[in-house]
Amino acid sequence: MEEDTGSLPQKNAFSEWYNEILWRADIMDVRYPVKGLYVWYPYGFGIRKRVYGILRDLLDRDHEETLFPLLIPENEFMKEAEHIKGFEEEVYWVTHGGTTPLDVKLALRPTSETAIYPMYALWIRSHADLPIKLYQIVNTFRYETKHTRPLIRLREITSFKEAHTVHATWEEAEEQVREALARYREFYDLLCIPVLISRRPDWDKFPGADYTMAVDTIMPDGKTLQIGTVHHLGDHFSRTFSMTYEDANGEQQFCQQTCYGISERSIAALISMHGDDAGLFIPPAVAPVQIIIVPILVKKRTDEVMAAVAALQEELQCAGYRVRTDSRDMRPGAKYYYWEMRGVPIRIELGPRDLDAGTVTVVTRRGEKSQVMRSDLNTSLAAIVEGIKEDLQRTAAEHIKNHLFFVDDVSGLPDAVGCGVAAVFWCGDRGCADRIEEITSASVLGTDVGYEGIVVQEGDCIICGKPHSVVTLVGRSY
Amino acid sequence: MEEDTGSLPQKNAFSEWYNEILWRADIMDVRYPVKGLYVWYPYGFGIRKRVYGILRDLLDRDHEETLFPLLIPENEFMKEAEHIKGFEEEVYWVTHGGTTPLDVKLALRPTSETAIYPMYALWIRSHADLPIKLYQIVNTFRYETKHTRPLIRLREITSFKEAHTVHATWEEAEEQVREALARYREFYDLLCIPVLISRRPDWDKFPGADYTMAVDTIMPDGKTLQIGTVHHLGDHFSRTFSMTYEDANGEQQFCQQTCYGISERSIAALISMHGDDAGLFIPPAVAPVQIIIVPILVKKRTDEVMAAVAALQEELQCAGYRVRTDSRDMRPGAKYYYWEMRGVPIRIELGPRDLDAGTVTVVTRRGEKSQVMRSDLNTSLAAIVEGIKEDLQRTAAEHIKNHLFFVDDVSGLPDAVGCGVAAVFWCGDRGCADRIEEITSASVLGTDVGYEGIVVQEGDCIICGKPHSVVTLVGRSY
Structure with missing residues (x-):
């Protein structure tokens, strides 16, 4: 929609390249007059439509699509203490309808647990009602105070796919976590985007989760981008929202839950992973024009x-x-x-x-x-077409391989993390993690790493030398 | 998702039938804890998905899909005086991000003119950029103070398809109005829903339009439901938002615009038109299970x-x-x-x-x-399948025919409007319209009526007797 004048910055100047490609390739217009909100050009929307079409097809195998309201009343939103603590600085509040102050303030969903689970509590009576596996694709909101960036750090996330499942037992919910991760891996395979899966450290898990598994990829500049998360919620929310079911023995039990999401960061990864000095390179599966x-x-x-x-x-x-x-x-x-x-x-x-x-x-x-x-x-x-897909997959796999470094000596850490992601052994102690983060000015991304290039899973902690420490990813993240 | 106990009210008790069918047929759960907001059950969402799939296919012939932000800054929203007057009592305002008051209040879009047109102003330079025909399917918000009703009168309209076109001349925009109406007619044909098209009286047009064409249908209780509108915006908004283009002679001209929308009322009509005492009857084209x-x-x-x-x-x-x-x-x-x-x-x-x-x-x-x-x-x-489609079309056409009455005498008006829609001759004078509305406790729906059952287009005004008055629809509306 704009004249193509001047040339695209080289991709190795990634930040400039990214900002320019968004308008040059008709993905997004960043000139909307509110910080952190952007406009999808039709061409960009065509990519989004096909990417989310693939995601829908994958989920529709055994999930059902649904739609819950955007507005969450303050009293529901405030029920889960950890959850609200995680979001209180980031929630947009609607306080007026017309010129009338509202009796109950309404939150724009930053995510939909507190909108969905009160309804689940009404729907679930017995074990025969379980499992429930629903998802929706919606806009969500975060009042980001950090630097915003199109598709990556937004105030309106326009394309949040969030799934919410309910199970009878903790183990069944854990199995769902594994299934969701497998589904996400399949999704990113189709987009020719290799992923690093890991378990986020406890202090970085979703507010209100037992644990969080994250799906990251490595961007051209070596920083990681979180492009999916899967949370085992245990019974945190079901206790808060009284979600119980009658088991086979007639006893009331609390439900066990998971939730997992993917946002338009998937498109940021798609653009960044495959593009080059001449522009985008869209995999045939999702190209609006093949x-x-x-x-x-x-x-x-x-x-x-x-x-x-x-x-x-x-x-x-x-x-x-x-x-x-x-x-x-x-x-x-x-x-x-x-x-x-x-x-x-x-x-x-x-x-x-x-x-x-x-x-x-x-x-x-x-x-x-x-x-x-x-x-x-x-x-x-x-x-x-098949050759192009293989080319994209191979090139992307090379990129990840070239930006992932095994480091067994603290002195090598800063350089490794300066270029990409470091894999180190870590004992699990918070103090050692703090030390790693201090040395690298980066984050401990996670343990339980799922990535085929990593075979050795145990060694001596890079900080304290404790044996049988587990392999752990460290990187600078977006 | 609920046990099927008790029986569905008969359809001739329409209001009760409608409320019950929504949960009995797994369309919507009305128990969400905010007035005017509802939850789509997966089955209902499956209908929605297919209905909007048809709408997309029709528009994709010569429109492009896009996506603009939900939040509109107060200063942009307040620019078009008539427009804001039409919406000021109905707009939800976001005033806080986290605990921080926002510098500029943000409106939840009640409709997107003021979000889209500032961007159009940036995009349009010359006549070669025209026409523009974009649409989006989004959630919009109205702080309704009247009685809310699922799918019909909502505070969150979850499924608003809004198209916004830009043209070089008023005539080209008018041609687009005709095309949009034809497209909408085609859409409702596929849903087996007959429509009455008319030009809303001036006092009932869209705030900021030259004129508004409306698409109504008649519900089982004889009341009309507006299920689509097409607005000729002229240059009202282009003057406000400085949307100009350079014509072939190098002169700057104001753009001419239209916009047109369809909401989930299309689904309310689908449910209401075809259902019977035993439940829904979904046309095969949009049935989640055929x-x-x-x-x-x-x-x-x-x-x-x-x-x-x-x-x-x-x-x-x-x-x-x-x-x-x-x-x-x-x-x-x-x-x-x-x-x-x-x-x-x-x-x-x-x-x-x-x-x-x-x-x-x-x-x-x-x-x-x-x-x-x-x-x-x-x-x-x-x-x-073909026979079912014809059956639904025929039955629905019968219903409209049986609820549309030609009335040439004032004494017959209240009864006609009590049962359905009256077609009368009206001179166009506001006083006569007021009188009609007073007698009937109903509304003048519109003139320039498009409905094949209406042939005679001129006669003496039912109130003042003025000759060459035009046929006009009068009805009670939702």
């Missing part, structure tokens, strides 16, 4: 080329591709630039020479060019 | 029947139907009752006799029963 056709026009044969292009577009559409033709009156090179910026994974050029040879020219967003026989196009494209 | 299979079990042949049922479900799923099997341990009659309440349009019963005869028993939600050869099932089902 194939852009650029006609190569020579005066005499314009009609002929345009007819072939129209037939090609029709054919590709029927084959199920999201395809567009760029027939604007511009140089082909300017069109290439335009669609590369927007990350369209495949470009097809079709000109007089292709017509004569019975071919088209296929160029991937990575720049691999091939002449493909028109008659073989469907088969070739399927292979090219 | 076919429910009920196995008829006789002890000896249980395995055989269940195997046939599984094969049937598989086959119907592959054919693209949303199908479920009810294999709960309950009497078939109780299952029929359950799924009729939820409006599933087609039930298939399959028992030993069907197995022997190579048939299945198909029953529509209207109660039409037929034995269908298993081998012909696909063809038969296509015809049955």
Whole structure:
């Protein structure tokens, strides 16, 4: 929606690159007149729609989608002491309807436990009602006082997928935590984003949870981005909201719960992981435009080329591709630039020479060019799409590998954390963690690390030397 | 989610029927602890999802979907004088972030003109940028002081589809008004809901519009429900928000705009129009479950029947139907009752006799029963689905016809409006309209009536007798 003037900063100047790509690639407009709130351009919204479509499909296997109100009355919101402590500085309050002060202040949900669980308490009677597995995709709000950043640190999170499950036993809830993590891993696999899973230290868990498992990825600058969390809530909330069920013996029991969320940070990760100096690179699965056709026009044969292009577009559409033709009156090179910026994974050029040879020219967003026989196009494209996915996965996996460092000596810690994430052994003692954080100016991300590149799980604590300490991730986070 | 005890009130006690059906058919839970806010049950959400899926498909033909922030700063919100006058008593205000008072109060959007148009002003430079046709589906808020009612009069409208277009000329905007109305008519056709289109009188138009076209339907109790509006905004907002473009001659011109919306009232109409004494009747196009299979079990042949049922479900799923099997341990009659309440349009019963005869028993939600050869099932089902759609359209059209009365004498007005909608001739004079409203305790809905049942468009004003007065709808509205 803006003129493309000047050039994109190089990706190794990540912060500048990120800010610029958002408007150059029509993702978001940051000029909305309230700090921390942004506008989705239609193209960016098209990516969001497909990313959340995938998430829906994954959850719809055994969850049901629902929708709860945005506004939570103060008295409900204030019931769970730990929870409110975690959010009291961050909650937006509605105090007036028109010119009338409200009797009960209303919170804009920062997350929906206190909106949903009073209703669950009404719905659940017996063990036959369990498990419940619902989710919703909604806007949530945080009055962020830190520096805000589009898609990453927002005052309106426009796209929060939150799931809330209820189980009869703590173990069943724990099993759900594992399932949710597996589902999230699958989701990020489809987006070609490798993840590091770990158990957050106790002081960094969700307010009101037994424990929190986090899904992080490593951004181009080596900082981690938390792109998903799964919380075992135990019976903290069920005791607060009187969520009980009658078990098989006729006894009343408190419910056991989990909740887990993913926000538009998933899109921030998508953009950041795959983009390059020329712009975005959107995986075919979620690209609003998967194939852009650029006609190569020579005066005499314009009609002929345009007819072939129209037939090609029709054919590709029927084959199920999201395809567009760029027939604007511009140089082909300017069109290439335009669609590369927007990350369209495949470009097809079709000109007089292709017509004569019975071919088209296929160029991937990575720049691999091939002449493909028109008659073989469907088969070739399927292979090219698969190749792009593998390319993105491989490149992203390399990136993570290159930014994750095993460190067994304190002297190596600052450098490692300066470049990426350090894996160290930690005894679990708070004092040692404080020391690690002090040395690195970074955070202990978590233990129980799930990442295939990590095999050795035990060693001597990097601070106190205590044996049988567990592998622990340390990094600077967004 | 609740036990089905007691019976549904008869539909001719519409208000009671409506309140009961919402929870009996798993549409909404009204027990959320804030007035005017409700919870979508998963089943209700499944209907919503499909209804809005249709709306998206219709708009995506030539609109693009986008997303703007919920929070509007007071200074922007207050810019358009007429607009704010229309909303000042209804706007929720966020005044605090955490414990900190905000410098600028933030309105929860009651509608998004004042959020979107400052951005449009940044985006539009020249006539080449026009037209713009964007839409979003969002939650909006009104501090309703009147009696609230689920899906109809809400404090959180959870599902507001609002489109906002920008054009170079007033005429092009007017053409867009016509197109939007055609699109809305198409939408409601697919939901089998007949509509009355009319131009709202000047005193009832959208605050800040040149004029408002409204889409109404008639509810079972004869009252009208406004289920869509299309506004020609002229240049009211573009003058306020400095939305100008450079025309072909290099002159700056103010933009011309339209906006049009549909809310979850579309679902209220869907429920109310088609339901009956036994529950909902959801058109196949938007039914979360289109076919429910009920196995008829006789002890000896249980395995055989269940195997046939599984094969049937598989086959119907592959054919693209949303199908479920009810294999709960309950009497078939109780299952029929359950799924009729939820409006599933087609039930298939399959028992030993069907197995022997190579048939299945198909029953529509209207109660039409037929034995269908298993081998012909696909063809038969296509015809049955089509027949259900026609049945719903015909029945709904009858309902409108039976509740719309031509009235040419004042003495007939109160009775007509007591039963439904009156069509009268009105001279356009405010005094005569006031008189009509006084006599009927109802509202002048509008002129320029679009409804195929109305042919004569001119006559003598029902109040003052002035000739060449235009046909005008009068009714009690929700």
